[in-house]
Amino acid sequence: xxxxxxxxxxxxxxxxxxxxxxxxxxxxxxxxxxxxxxxxxxxxxxxxxxxxxxxxxxxxxxxxxxxxxxxxxxxxxxxxxxxxxxxxxxxxxxxxxxxxxxxxxxxxxxxxxxxxxxxxxxxxxxxxxxxxxxxxxxxxxxxxxxxxxxxxxxxxxxxxxxxxxxxxxxxxxxxxxxxxxxxxxxxxxxxxxxxxxxxxxxxxxxxxxxxxxxxxxxxxxxxxxxxxxxxxxxxxxxxxxxxxxxxxxxxxxxxxxxxxxxxxxxxxxxxxxxxxxxxxxxxxxxxxxxxxxxxxxxxxxxxxxxxxxxxxxxxxxxxxxxxxxxxxxxxxxxxxxxxxxxx
Amino acid sequence: xxxxxxxxxxxxxxxxxxxxxxxxxxxxxxxxxxxxxxxxxxxxxxxxxxxxxxxxxxxxxxxxxxxxxxxxxxxxxxxxxxxxxxxxxxxxxxxxxxxxxxxxxxxxxxxxxxxxxxxxxxxxxxxxxxxxxxxxxxxxxxxxxxxxxxxxxxxxxxxxxxxxxxxxxxxxxxxxxxxxxxxxxxxxxxxxxxxxxxxxxxxxxxxxxxxxxxxxxxxxxxxxxxxxxxxxxxxxxxxxxxxxxxxxxxxxxxxxxxxxxxxxxxxxxxxxxxxxxxxxxxxxxxxxxxxxxxxxxxxxxxxxxxxxxxxxxxxxxxxxxxxxxxxxxxxxxxxxxxxxxxx
DNA sequence: TTGTACGCGTTATCAA
DNA sequence: TTGATAACGCGTACAA
Numbered sequence: 001x002x003x004x005x006x007x008x009x010x011x012x013x014x015x016x017x018x019x020x021x022x023x024x025x026x027x028x029x030x031x032x033x034x035x036x037x038x039x040x041x042x043x044x045x046x047x048x049x050x051x052x053x054x055x056x057x058x059x060x061x062x063x064x065x066x067x068x069x070x071x072x073x074x075x076x077x078x079x080x081x082x083x084x085x086x087x088x089x090x091x092x093x094x095x096x097x098x099x100x101x102x103x104x105x106x107x108x109x110x111x112x113x114x115x116x117x118x119x120x121x122x123x124x125x126x127x128x129x130x131x132x133x134x135x136x137x138x139x140x141x142x143x144x145x146x147x148x149x150x151x152x153x154x155x156x157x158x159x160x161x162x163x164x165x166x167x168x169x170x171x172x173x174x175x176x177x178x179x180x181x182x183x184x185x186x187x188x189x190x191x192x193x194x195x196x197x198x199x200x201x202x203x204x205x206x207x208x209x210x211x212x213x214x215x216x217x218x219x220x221x222x223x224x225x226x227x228x229x230x231x232x233x234x235x236x237x238x239x240x241x242x243x244x245x246x247x248x249x250x251x252x253x254x255x256x257x258x259x260x261x262x263x264x265x266x267x268x269x270x271x272x273x274x275x276x277x278x279x280x281x282x283x284x285x286x287x288x289x290x291x292x293x294x295x296x297x298x299x300x301x302x303x304x305x306x307x308x309x310x311x312x313x314x315x316x317x318x319x320x321x322x323x324x325x326x327x328x329x330x331x332x333x334x335x336x337x338x339x340x341x342x343x
Numbered sequence: 344x345x346x347x348x349x350x351x352x353x354x355x356x357x358x359x360x361x362x363x364x365x366x367x368x369x370x371x372x373x374x375x376x377x378x379x380x381x382x383x384x385x386x387x388x389x390x391x392x393x394x395x396x397x398x399x400x401x402x403x404x405x406x407x408x409x410x411x412x413x414x415x416x417x418x419x420x421x422x423x424x425x426x427x428x429x430x431x432x433x434x435x436x437x438x439x440x441x442x443x444x445x446x447x448x449x450x451x452x453x454x455x456x457x458x459x460x461x462x463x464x465x466x467x468x469x470x471x472x473x474x475x476x477x478x479x480x481x482x483x484x485x486x487x488x489x490x491x492x493x494x495x496x497x498x499x500x501x502x503x504x505x506x507x508x509x510x511x512x513x514x515x516x517x518x519x520x521x522x523x524x525x526x527x528x529x530x531x532x533x534x535x536x537x538x539x540x541x542x543x544x545x546x547x548x549x550x551x552x553x554x555x556x557x558x559x560x561x562x563x564x565x566x567x568x569x570x571x572x573x574x575x576x577x578x579x580x581x582x583x584x585x586x587x588x589x590x591x592x593x594x595x596x597x598x599x600x601x602x603x604x605x606x607x608x609x610x611x612x613x614x615x616x617x618x619x620x621x622x623x624x625x626x627x628x629x630x631x632x633x634x635x636x637x638x639x640x641x642x643x644x645x646x647x648x649x650x651x652x653x654x655x656x657x658x659x660x661x662x663x664x665x666x667x668x669x670x671x672x673x674x675x676x677x678x679x680x681x682x683x684x685x686x
Numbered sequence: 687t688t689g690t691a692c693g694c695g696t697t698a699t700c701a702a
Numbered sequence: 703t704t705g706a707t708a709a710c711g712c713g714t715a716c717a718a
Contacts, residue, residue: 285628
């Protein structure tokens, strides 16, 4: 019962051919007489032979596994993204090695080193801080690298990002239009790219409207539910609390709602809300969140395509793609979605 | 710049020792003079050497990567589980190779074959159908295997499952107690273990209450949002539609709500609801879903522990563990959570 | 049309 | 205290 795994040599022996022939049958890399090919195939079937990917990738210096390093899989948006990525990768015969960087640059470095050392067939990274080390390692190990959510003008890495500044500016301006003068921003730790982009949009809206910026109105914390809860708590405890909130990501949106609920306040009655990252169930529950919705499926597909192109031509110039998110105008901002205009 | 990856041989050369010595330094598997050890370490640092996992696992016949095959990562509950699993694995220095079986036994077979062929350090499987093939392959390749959501009396594989029959019975009985006589069950395709368990609980409650079972009241479909939508549509289109719904999983809950909303009906006013799988934001939105909540974090930890034990002692008898889910009594069943008793 | 034989980077066995 | 060297399973250049 407890046979060791079948090897190519065993298949070869059973089929009465050399291992080279077996290899060629498997990879369709040489014309063979139908007779031998048939013999080999039946031997493969009989022994339930499966090639050893370790040996393969040792030999080849790369593999069909794509590494994915994300700041937080628990974040519903990223979970969806990961799912879509898995699907898109599976469609081209690739597998996914998943690592969570916990939104921590140090953990990220470790994870990326680990992933790249595996001489993977690619790496998808949502970098927290400066990803120079990743770019260098990727080059060194010849691992195609695609950054998401980076949004930086650098010509030495492929990026596919979601436009954030304008989007956040737009929803913030909407709140201002509706008469809000003290708007809070619940966002992640500064220094992390996505956070900085979103905060920039928030500030931009204020500048354009000639509204003063109150530092107390944009506390920051970890991009987690707890972080969002804490930041929103701080905002609501202000002597002059905000009448509206902009949240920087999915997890923090939930945390903020928690803080609001805990005070017995309602949305949008007491506090209006607008958030980055959509929930796919958003229209089924009250309040229905007005949200900036990145196009996840598209994003994932583009990443896989990019990885493919980069793999084919490692020397092509770095590619940058920007995806424009949709804005889902619902009722948490205080509008009636049935009559409201698109933002 | 574009140096090839550093190999152990290069480190050995720079340090003026043999590869054997380098290997021993890395694995702490032999006492060496402090002097040589220091030389080796500095060579490793200077060349930024990282051992090649492919070579290692080729040599060792196993690796520190654990495969995870799930029916649908998009399912919020499983996404959380995957996340917790990643965390628990990372804590013991293991990585996660993720595959989505799309709730399809055929895809599952392919995925599991692929995963096991990699001579992984373990495999966590949520099987759709009969997992005999997986058990046999796992044994053959000496890959420790842990099944989740299987719930079957078989002594040839480790399982950690969430009790489902009693839990579903309980929430269904609650609906009956509240006066509902036509209760619909939205569940996955028959033949899939989790589905069958949950349907059994639904039936059991009816039997115990002496209520007749109407086959039209338990349509089934894919365990997806669309599947839930379709099944709920069918139920609500009935001449004598149900006044309450039990949903079999996370995704189908969302689909069912979609169907309800589309008809302008409300929960729990027009249709009461009770569902399997909790949402971590459930208390923040209306309706607040009364839900059966598996203890995800605990589940994930137990799986990793089990994997560890099995790895240490491959010959120990198969282990079975059953986790009891919590029932979160909220308002979608028609109760007032502030005064309601625990179920 | 097919086979031989080497090497990918490690680790473990043996020897020094 | 350390080194040579033979595997691990596969793909491919070279030969036949």
